[in-house]
Amino acid sequence: MTMDATEPRGPQPAxxxxxxxxFLMCRPTHFAVTYAINPWMNPAAPVDQARAVAQWDTLRRTYLDLGHTVDLIEPLPGLPDMVFAANGATVVDGTAMAVQFRDPQRADEAPAYRAWLERAGFDVHDPKHVNEGEGDVLLVGDLLLAGTGFRTAHAAHAQLQEVFGRPVISLHLVDPRFYHLDTALCVLDDRTIAYLPEAFSPGSRAVLRRLFPDAVLATEADAVVFGLNSVSDGRHVVMPVQATALAAALRDRGYETIGVDLSELRKAGGGPKCCTLNVREKGTSE
Structure with missing residues (x-):
């Protein structure tokens, strides 16, 4: 029997x-760049706060249009980086690890996010070391990928494993432009990631190759426009519109990309993922 060349041969990828x-988000009502705690921040450069709000609202509406739930935390005066909600906690299966920021300029964000999580009914644990939430802790399948090198302390990784009861894979960041893990690596689904190899130490690169041999590898050109600071629901990837090559690579893998412009917020070193905390309720593994 012959098989038509147009028929699928063997099992096809799902x-x-x-x-x-x-998601939890924070409107950039008080957004500004008044200090510099990462290489992207320049207090001398102009910031259009109204444009930042409009770009952020487009991101929020994009999530809502995709059918996701978006809660809002009240923005507090004097905390211009509170818009970057991903740094507010790590939340897995109804359990939350609160945060401790490295820089004093952001310290008062931590109790605000902790209070929101408690009111929402999450089981909240206090950090013992510097720990900047989902900025440096990303869930992929049963694993927690945890970044260190610039912000979250390596010692925090052991506490994450104890609190969440999941294996923690420590990854060392080496390029100060990619100071949080979520600027150098994006979780696409429960077994697939995209990342910039050059952002990691040689040992961490080897670990990522071993764990994720089919990962999407980003270019520096896409990483510097925060292309990897994207949010995926397993099918749709909401990402900076400027990351064109990465978007094409993701579409080749079957993902649907949705481009948004957060160029104003990028002046403080943030993109879509920085603005988005995934609050995974009990019984929710994704």
Whole structure:
């Protein structure tokens, strides 16, 4: 018997599947760049606060249009970086690890996010070391990928494993432009990531190659426009519109990309993922 060349041969890869997400965000009501705690921040450069709000609101509406739930935390005066909600906690299966910021300029964000999580009914644990939330802790399948090198202390990784009861893979960041893990690596679904190899130490690169041999490798050109600071629901990837090559690579893998412009917020070193905390409720693994 002959087989038509147009018929599929052997098992075909499953199409990416979207899963509902519950996000926490903070409107950039008080957004400004008044200090420099990463290489992207320049207090002398002008910032259009109204444009930042409009770009952020487009991101929020994009999530809502995709069917996700978006809660809002009240922005507090004097905390211009509070918009970067990903740094407010790590939340897995109804358990939350609160944060401790490295820099004093952001310290008062921590109790605000902790209070929101408690009111929302999460089981909140206090950090013993510098720990900047989902900026440096990303869930992929049963693993927690944890960044260190610039912000979150390596010692915090052991506490994460104890609190969440999941294996923690420590990854060492070496390029100060990619100071949080979520600027150098994006989780696409429960087994697939995209990342910039040059942002990691040789040992961490070897670990990523071993764990994720089919990862999407980003270019520096896409990483510097925060292309990896993207948010995926397993099928749709909301990402900076400027990261064109990465978007094409993701579409080649079957993902649907949705470009947004957060160029104003990038002046403080943030993109879509920085603005988005995934609050995983009990019984929700994604």
């Amino acid at each position: 199409a990416p599947r979207a899963a509902h997400r519950h």
